[in-house]
Amino acid sequence: MTEANIPYSLNSKKVAEATTRLLHERGVTMEEIAELVMFLQKKYYPDLTMQECIENVESVLAKREIQNAVLTGIQLDILAEQGQLMSPLQEMLSNDESLYGVDEVLAFSIVNVYGSIGFTNYGYVDKLKPGVLQRLNDKSDHTIHTFLDDIVGAVAAAASSRIAHRKQGEREIELTGDTEENHNL
Template structure:
C-alpha cells in the first residue's frame, strides 16, 4: 500500500532519469539523430533541433522516466554482478527470449500510440546509430535494457513528429514554420 510520507518530487525523478541516460553514455543528441534520420524524408523543414526538442519532451513523461530508472538500474546491477542467479546470467548474456527488456520499453512506447509501437519494433531490429553502438559494446558492459529504452524514446519522439506534421499540413505549413521549442517541454511539470 502506498506510503505518501516518502514521496519523491517529480523534478528529482526527471533529473535522475536524465542522469541515468547520460551516465550510460547516451546523449539527447544521439537519440535525436535517430529520430531525424527516420523522419527527415516525410517532414519538410524538419531540423535536428526539432528532434532534440521532441526527445526532451518525451523525457518529461513519468512512464518514460520510470522505465529508464528501472532499466538502467538492472543493467548496472548486472554489470556489478549484483543480481541473483539465474537473472544475473539472463541479463548479462542479453538472452534473446528474455522479453522483460522489451516489455518495460513498450510500456512507455504505448503512451505514444500504435505508430510508435511499430516504429519501436523496427528500431529494435534495425539498430541504427547509438542503438547499434550499445548493442555491440565490448567488454563487461551490460546494455540489455538500455538499448530497448533508447529505441523506445526515439520511437516516441518520432511519433510525436509524425502527428505534428499532420497538424502542420492541415494549416498549410511545414516544420520550417515552427520554432523547434514548440515541440519541446512545457514550462512546468508533467502534462496536466
C-alpha cells in the same frame, strides 16, 4: 529531524533529473537519440531539423511513465554489470538472452504513451540497430545495456510518433487557416 523521519512524498523533479543524468552517465546523449528520430522521420519530413528532434526527445523524456521505465531499466543494467542479481536472472541479463523479453515490455510501455503508430518504428530500429544502438549492442567491453538499447529505441520511436501527430496539426492549420493549435498527442 533526520531524513528518515520525513514522510515520503514523490518529488517529480528528482525523478526527471535522475532520468537525464542516468542516460548521460550510461553514455547516451540527447543528440544521439535525436539522430535516431531523424533516421526514422527524415523520409516523411524533409525539412525536419535536429533541433526539432532534440526538442521532441526532451518532451518524451519529460513524461513520468517514460521516466519510470528508463530508471528501472538502467537500474537493472547497472546491477547486472555489478553482478548483484540472483541467478539465473543475472546470467540472462549479462548475456542479453534473446528469450528474455522484459526489456521489450518496458520499451513498449514507453512507445504506448504516444500511441500505437510507434510500434513499427520501435521494432525497426531495434532490429537494424543504427547509430547509438549499434554501440550499445557492442558486447566487447564489460558494460551491459540489455535494457538501455531497447529503451533508447523506444524513446526515439515515441518522439517520432509525437512529431507525426504534431506535423499533422501544423499541416491542418496551414490548409484551413485555423489558428487554433490542435495537439492530439
